Each structure stands twice: as C-alpha cells, then as structure tokens.
Amino acid sequence: MPLNFEIDNVDLKILEILMKNAKKPYTEVAKQVFVSGGTVHVRMKKLEDAGIVKGTTLEIDPTKLGYDITAFIGIFLAKSELYDDVIRQLKEIPEIINVHYTTGNYSMFARIHCKDTQHLKNLLHDKIQKVDGIVRTDTMISLEESINRHISLT
Numbered sequence: 001m002p003l004n005f006e007i008d009n010v011d012l013k014i015l016e017i018l019m020k021n022a023k024k025p026y027t028e029v030a031k032q033v034f035v036s037g038g039t040v041h042v043r044m045k046k047l048e049d050a051g052i053v054k055g056t057t058l059e060i061d062p063t064k065l066g067y068d069i070t071a072f073i074g075i076f077l078a079k080s081e082l083y084d085d086v087i088r089q090l091k092e093i094p095e096i097i098n099v100h101y102t103t104g105n106y107s108m109f110a111r112i113h114c115k116d117t118q119h120l121k122n123l124l125h126d127k128i129q130k131v132d133g134i135v136r137t138d139t140m141i142s143l144e145e146s147i148n149r150h151i152s153l154t
Contacts, residue, residue, distance in 0.1 A: 007052070010035060011043055012153045015053070018044075019150040022056040067113040069120055070145065073128065074106035074138035075099075082133035083107070089131045095123050106138070 013033045018024060026040040033040070047053040062070070077086060083101060090096055090110070099110045114120040120139075129137060 007047075009154070010039075011047060014040055014043055015047070016153045019153075062113045066115050068116060069114040070142040071112050071114065071120060072140045072142065073110045073112060073124075074140075075108040075110060075128075075134055076136040076138075077107035077133055078135045079133075080107060086131055086133040089133075090128070093123070093127050095119075096128075 010033055014029055017029050017032055025037075026044070027037040030037040030040045044053065048055075075086075077083060086108070087099060087101075090099055095112045095114060097111045097113060099108055101107070102109045112120075112123065114123055120141075124137065124139060128134065
C-alpha cells in the first residue's frame with residue numbers, strides 16, 4: 001500500500017455503514033454511498049491492505065453463554081520491563097478479553113469474563129496472580145455496560 005494513501009468521504013461512509021453491520025452486502029452499501037458494488041469491494045481491499053480494516057468479527061453476548069460476570073483488573077507489574085513476559089503469559093488465559101498497557105495507577109488494565117464469583121476467584125488466585133512479574137491486582141466487577149460503540153467517522 002502506498003504511503004500516500006488517503007481516506008476520503010466515500011471510504012469513511014463505507015466504514016461507518018459496515019461498522020454498524022459488517023454482514024451488510026457490498027451491493028447494499030454501494031447503494032447507500034452512491035457507488036458501484038465493485039467500488040466498495042476495491043476500497044475495502046485497499047483499507048484492509050493499509051491495515052485500517054483488520055477483519056470482521058462476530059459479537060456475542062457472553063451472558064447468554066453462561067459468563068455472567070464481566071470484570072476489569074488493574075495490574076501492577078514489579079517492573080515495567082516485564083511487560084512483554086507478562087503479556088505473553090496473560091495471552092494463555094482465555095477469560096482475558098483484552099489488555100491495555102496504561103499510564104496512571106496501573107501498569108496494565110484487563111477485561112475478563114467469568115461464569116460466576118467462584119470462577120472469578122479461581123481465575124485471579126490460580127492464574128492471573130501467579131503470573132511472574134505481577135505483584136498485585138485490583139478487581140472491579142461491572143454491573144452494567146451502558147455504552148459499547150465504534151468511534152464515529154462521519
């Protein structure tokens with residue numbers, strides 16, 4: 001992809017539509033943007049090649065699958081230079097949904113899904129707090145997710 005690749009309003013409109021519904025056929029997107037289906041396909045390929053679009057995912061409701069607890073964990077590292085080792089170990093724990101390397105009180109901030117409080121206790125005690133390099137964690141249980149959206153592009 002050329003370094004001078006620029007995103008225009010058509011690209012932004014295509015992205016905005018597909019972020020709301022990634023299953024929408026390109027022909028329908030094309031009608032909304034007033035271009036051809038081929039144009040949408042070509043532009044999406046360019047956006048993928050540029051690393052702007054990283055693929056499509058399926059969004060699920062974890063509570064419908066028995067994961068009733070969403071929690072956030074502030075993680076304190078012994079030393080910041082241990083980040084790479086810690087993240088490699090955390091990637092092996094499937095309940096961890098995402099991790100951010102942060103400034104502020106915590107070295108890292110993670111979101112997890114658990115089936116119940118016993119599962120949460122076991123995850124913390126038997127897995128996360130045993131990761132070499134983690135000295136302490138701070139756990140907050142989510143009571144409700146009120147907003148979950150993509151950034152607005154248009």
